[in-house]
Amino acid sequence: MTDLADDLSLLRDLERRLLVHKFAIEELMTKLRILSEEFDSVHRHDPIEHITNRVKKPEGILDKLRRKGLPLDVDSIGEVLDDIAGVRVICPFVSDVYRVSEMLARQHDVEILRTKDYIATPKPNGYRSLHLIVRIPVFLSDRVEHVKVEVQLRTIAMDFWATLEHKLFYKYDDSPPADFMAELMSSAMIAAQLDERMESLHRRIHQE
Numbered sequence: 001m002t003d004l005a006d007d008l009s010l011l012r013d014l015e016r017r018l019l020v021h022k023f024a025i026e027e028l029m030t031k032l033r034i035l036s037e038e039f040d041s042v043h044r045h046d047p048i049e050h051i052t053n054r055v056k057k058p059e060g061i062l063d064k065l066r067r068k069g070l071p072l073d074v075d076s077i078g079e080v081l082d083d084i085a086g087v088r089v090i091c092p093f094v095s096d097v098y099r100v101s102e103m104l105a106r107q108h109d110v111e112i113l114r115t116k117d118y119i120a121t122p123k124p125n126g127y128r129s130l131h132l133i134v135r136i137p138v139f140l141s142d143r144v145e146h147v148k149v150e151v152q153l154r155t156i157a158m159d160f161w162a163t164l165e166h167k168l169f170y171k172y173d174d175s176p177p178a179d180f181m182a183e184l185m186s187s188a189m190i191a192a193q194l195d196e197r198m199e200s201l202h203r204r205i206h207q208e
Helices: 004-041 058-067 074-078 095-105 158-170 179-208
Strands: 051-057 087-091 111-117 130-139 145-156
Touching: 004 051, 004 058, 004 074, 004 087, 004 095, 004 130, 004 145, 058 074, 058 087, 058 095, 087 095, 095 111, 095 130, 095 179, 145 158, 158 179
Parallel strands: 087 145
Antiparallel strands: 051 087, 111 130, 130 145
C-alpha cells in the first residue's frame, strides 16, 4: 500500500510540475507560427507545413526514470530527461528543415543545447530527422523557469516513413526479422530520393 500511495503522490506532483512544460510548448509554438507566417509573407513560401506537440504522461515519465535507474525526483526531471516536452515540425523540403532550425537559433531567448542531425547521418534503420534540444524561458507569476523542449524537424516524406515504421515495428516487439529491416531501409532510401527530387523541383521553380 505504501508503494501505491507513494506512486499516487508522485503522479500528482508530476502533473503539477508538467504544467511548466506545457507552457514551454505554447511559447515555442507561438514562435514557430510567427516565423512561419512572417517568412511566408516576405518570401511567398511557408517553410512549415504543420506542427504537432505533446507532453509525456506522468506514468510514462516514472517508467522511464525507473528503467534508467534515475531518482524519482519531481523537481529534477527536467534536467535528467530531454523529451518531456516535444514539438514536431513538418516541413515541405529538406532546405526548410535547416531554415527553420536556423531561424530558431537566431531567437535571442532560445538556447540550442544539442543537435542530432539524422538527415546527414541517418539511423541504421533509415530514420531521418533533425533533432534539437532547446531551452526557453517560461514567465510565471513569481519566477522565470528555463525549460527544455525536444524539437524534431522533418519533411513530409520523412514523417510519412517514420509514422508508418513506428506502427509496423510494434508488431514484432522490437525484434523484427532481417528481411523486414532490409525492406524498411529500402523504403527509407526511396523517401530520401523523393525528397531530393522535390527539392530539385523547388529550386528550379525559384530560379525561373
